[in-house]
Amino acid sequence: MSKKIIYCNCGGDIIGDKIKETVNNFLYTEKVDAVQLSDLCGLCVSEKKDIQKIFSSSQPTLILACHPRAVKKLLDFVGVKSNYENISFLNLRDTNETEILSSLKSYCNEEPTIQTEHFSEKEWPSWYPVLDYSRCTACGQCSDFCLFGVYEKVDGKVKVVNPKGCKNNCPACARICPETAIIFPKYKQGGAISGTDSIDEVAEHQRQSQDLKTILGSDIYKALEMRKAKRQSIIKADAMQKAIEERDKAKGNEPI
Amino acid sequence: MNIAVLDLVVPEVKETRAEIRGRVEEYFKQNTVIPPVSYEGLFEFAGKLVEANSWDNKYLAFTMVCCGNAIWRNVVGAIPYNRRVLMLPQCLRNSNLCKAESDQLGLLCRECGECNISFFIQEAEKLGYEVLVTEGTTVTAQMIESGQIDAVIGVGCMEVLQKLFVSIGKYSIPGIGIPLLTCGCKDTLADMDWIKEEIHHISEIKDFRLLNFNQARAKIDSIFIEEILSRILGHDGNEAEKIALKSLLLGGNRFRPFLTMLTYEAFCKSFNVDIANSITVSVECFHKASLIHDDIEDNDDTRYGTETIHAEYGVPIAINTGDLLIGEGYRLIAESELSPETIRDCMLIISRGHRTLSVGQGAELSAIANGEIPSLKETLKIFENKTAAAFKVSLLLGASAGGADKETLSILDKFSHNIGIAYQIKDDLSDCHGNTGDIEIRRFSILLSMVFEKLSSDKRSSLLEEFKNGQSAKVFELIKEYKIQDETEVLLMSCINEAKRSLENLQNLGLKIALHELVGKIFKDYL
Numbered sequence: 001m002s003k004k005i006i007y008c009n010c011g012g013d014i015i016g017d018k019i020k021e022t023v024n025n026f027l028y029t030e031k032v033d034a035v036q037l038s039d040l041c042g043l044c045v046s047e048k049k050d051i052q053k054i055f056s057s058s059q060p061t062l063i064l065a066c067h068p069r070a071v072k073k074l075l076d077f078v079g080v081k082s083n084y085e086n087i088s089f090l091n092l093r094d095t096n097e098t099e100i101l102s103s104l105k106s107y108c109n110e111e112p113t114i115q116t117e118h119f120s121e122k123e124w125p126s127w128y129p130v131l132d133y134s135r136c137t138a139c140g141q142c143s144d145f146c147l148f149g150v151y152e153k154v155d156g157k158v159k160v161v162n163p164k165g166c167k168n169n170c171p172a173c174a175r176i177c178p179e180t181a182i183i184f185p186k187y188k189q190g191g192a193i194s195g196t197d198s199i200d201e202v203a204e205h206q207r208q209s210q211d212l213k214t215i216l217g218s219d220i221y222k223a224l225e226m227r228k229a230k231r232q233s234i235i236k237a238d239a240m241q242k243a244i245e246e247r248d249k250a251k252g253n254e255p256i
Numbered sequence: 257m258n259i260a261v262l263d264l265v266v267p268e269v270k271e272t273r274a275e276i277r278g279r280v281e282e283y284f285k286q287n288t289v290i291p292p293v294s295y296e297g298l299f300e301f302a303g304k305l306v307e308a309n310s311w312d313n314k315y316l317a318f319t320m321v322c323c324g325n326a327i328w329r330n331v332v333g334a335i336p337y338n339r340r341v342l343m344l345p346q347c348l349r350n351s352n353l354c355k356a357e358s359d360q361l362g363l364l365c366r367e368c369g370e371c372n373i374s375f376f377i378q379e380a381e382k383l384g385y386e387v388l389v390t391e392g393t394t395v396t397a398q399m400i401e402s403g404q405i406d407a408v409i410g411v412g413c414m415e416v417l418q419k420l421f422v423s424i425g426k427y428s429i430p431g432i433g434i435p436l437l438t439c440g441c442k443d444t445l446a447d448m449d450w451i452k453e454e455i456h457h458i459s460e461i462k463d464f465r466l467l468n469f470n471q472a473r474a475k476i477d478s479i480f481i482e483e484i485l486s487r488i489l490g491h492d493g494n495e496a497e498k499i500a501l502k503s504l505l506l507g508g509n510r511f512r513p514f515l516t517m518l519t520y521e522a523f524c525k526s527f528n529v530d531i532a533n534s535i536t537v538s539v540e541c542f543h544k545a546s547l548i549h550d551d552i553e554d555n556d557d558t559r560y561g562t563e564t565i566h567a568e569y570g571v572p573i574a575i576n577t578g579d580l581l582i583g584e585g586y587r588l589i590a591e592s593e594l595s596p597e598t599i600r601d602c603m604l605i606i607s608r609g610h611r612t613l614s615v616g617q618g619a620e621l622s623a624i625a626n627g628e629i630p631s632l633k634e635t636l637k638i639f640e641n642k643t644a645a646a647f648k649v650s651l652l653l654g655a656s657a658g659g660a661d662k663e664t665l666s667i668l669d670k671f672s673h674n675i676g677i678a679y680q681i682k683d684d685l686s687d688c689h690g691n692t693g694d695i696e697i698r699r700f701s702i703l704l705s706m707v708f709e710k711l712s713s714d715k716r717s718s719l720l721e722e723f724k725n726g727q728s729a730k731v732f733e734l735i736k737e738y739k740i741q742d743e744t745e746v747l748l749m750s751c752i753n754e755a756k757r758s759l760e761n762l763q764n765l766g767l768k769i770a771l772h773e774l775v776g777k778i779f780k781d782y783l
Binding site: 145148167168169170171172175176208211212213215216218219220221224225227228230231234235238 | 338339341351356357358359360361364365366367368381386387388391394395398399402404405470
């Protein structure tokens with residue numbers, strides 16, 4: 001049976017450009033049966049059916065994406081039922097190019113190349129949580145906490161019902177989860193929130209505060225000043241957008 | 257009234273809030289309390305006020321918030337706007353209309369005007385504040401724990417304020433808390449006028465100087481570079497001087513000079529760079545000399561991940577380097593720009609410290625030579641002579657050079673005694689908290705002394721025999737059996753509390769806050 005490669009060309013900023021380039025070069029030049037996904041997180045919301053089909057073939061498959069636990073929970077979320085028997089995971093977050101290439105080589109075929117590509121919505125950053133039900137105790141704190149109705153408690157089970165309601169880069173619910181059961185596959189800093197296997201709550205708490213420490217740096221006031229500038233530029237862009245809209249509206253009223 | 261289960265209710269009626277706030281303000285105007293005050297302290301004050309005014313008991317927690325604010329208000333007010341941080345809760349926004357995104361630190365408000373957040377941001381930023389709109393307590397607690405924030409004005413529900421008081425209290429950060437009027441994490445309400453009033457508050461406190469750890473650290477870092485150090489030290493390229501300079505530049509967290517800088521800054525009328533350089537380098541000279549001699553005595557070949565001086569140059573040169581550093585330590589003070597009287601005081605502080613340290617080291621060395629485990633009392637005396645003396649020299653030298661009075665020096669003396677012993681106990685305890693659960697016991701651990709206290713004399717000698725032969729399994733067992741760790745923690749807590757109590761009458765407000773913060777930072781895992 002021919003072998004298959006599924007590659008998530010992550011739309012988040014978590015896989016290095018060099019690694020992406022290496023993988024892309026390989027897939028376009030070697031004899032492979034490759035499925036290229038523009039962004040697995042995005043497709044799991046917009047193209048559920050396609051994803052279910054792609055991931056339920058019985059071919060020996062190599063999945064190139066982020067942390068395996070994150071990928072599996074994403075697939076659970078879409079309803080892919082697999083025991084992952086013929087499937088291997090390659091974690092692009094912590095594998096170097098040489099190792100990636102050697103794994104890829106073992107998934108080449110004799111036959112000519114088949115390439116399929118799937119694209120998700122470009123506009124949406126596809127940042128949302130998935131739950132690890134092997135950890136979740138359905139305490140519902142996340143659902144009470146989130147202001148945007150991302151979660152809902154249905155029949156004693158907490159579910160992610162409105163992924164698009166989630167605010168880009170906000171991992172707040174995962175921080176309060178007492179079971180480290182919430183994964184944001186696109187979380188940059190790593191740790192259980194990004195989908196590593198870590199389950200040590202104390203260690204996770206320390207890691208989160210370490211993440212924040214890195215963000216705040218050695219001069220908090222400077223970091224806050226920079227953030228203020230970033231926020232100001234968003235407000236400026238808003239104002240600009242509004243001005244353009246109004247101008248267009250005014251133009252539309254004029255006879256051409 | 258139980259302190260553990262307080263009703264977290266905010267009076268609904270504005271007049272009731274105003275009355276409680278007003279009465280509390282009035283009370284603390286008549287009864288000056290120098291911050292910080294512990295949670296229990298606030299509980300006591302609030303209890304008294306609730307009873308005296310016959311307020312509803314359910315407002316006790318709210319009264320505590322008001323008491324805390326009244327005690328801290330003048331300090332917060334004396335900190336410039338641009339060093340204050342305003343923390344607003346995300347739940348204040350209009351959950352239906354808000355289009356703002358979040359980043360790691362919280363909401364990036366777009367100031368659309370659909371909720372009050374944009375109003376507060378504009379108002380506060382105009383004054384120079386940094387503003388954060390955060391969720392929960394994670395980010396806020398982290399900011400507080402960084403020790404970099406000079407003052408916080410935090411708006412939040414009573415639950416959040418209560419949680420944050422733990423961090424605020426631990427690190428003794430000047431802060432004002434303003435409770436939300438409604439809770440429920442969504443579309444909440446706040447008392448606009450109250451927030452506005454607190455944001456704008458300015459006060460003046462005579463002789464108040466806020467000590468910033470980061471700035472003191474930065475000053476120390478700028479002194480301990482080759483260019484500056486070689487200028488401060490007598491240096492004409494002699495080999496012995498080179499090695500001494502090298503040892504001063506090498507590693508370590510420069511905790512002692514940092515403390516000296518802190519107390520000097522707290523008291524000096526005007527900051528004299530030459531004096532600051534002399535006293536901080538002097539203190540480090542003594543420290544490095546003692547380490548070099550220590551390493552010879554203990555036959556340790558590595559320190560700071562590199563070879564020790566005697567391992568690299570041989571014992572004779574190492575002894576001489578230590579001696580040279582001690583000479584430099586005294587010379588730096590004697591030759592400094594301090595007045596003759598102050599030089600005499602400083603010389604007394606360091607020579608006494610030098611002497612005490614050697615006596616402590618001597619006690620430890622003879623115990624080793626005789627193959628004895630010191631009793632608990634003897635161990636504490638060693639801690640006092642070694643660690644507490646180091647704190648004492650560092651803190652008193654800076655304070656004395658800055659011009660602190662006798663009474664202040666005796667307060668710092670007492671504080672050093674307690675924090676020094678606590679520090680060493682913590683150090684011994686941390687050997688027990690390895691990742692693997694293994695216990696690593698050094699020759700003289702307070703835990704070991706405590707185990708021996710529990711045993712009869714023949715059991716002692718058999719255990720000592722085993723221990724000498726490198727078999728420590730039995731000791732670990734006994735530590736577990738007698739719950740020595742718990743007992744040591746109790747002792748540690750009593751030293752920490754004693755250290756805090758010794759600061760009660762310290763008049764220098766800036767230093768008082770800073771030393772409480774220091775205790776919080778050092779013992780954060782135990783508080």
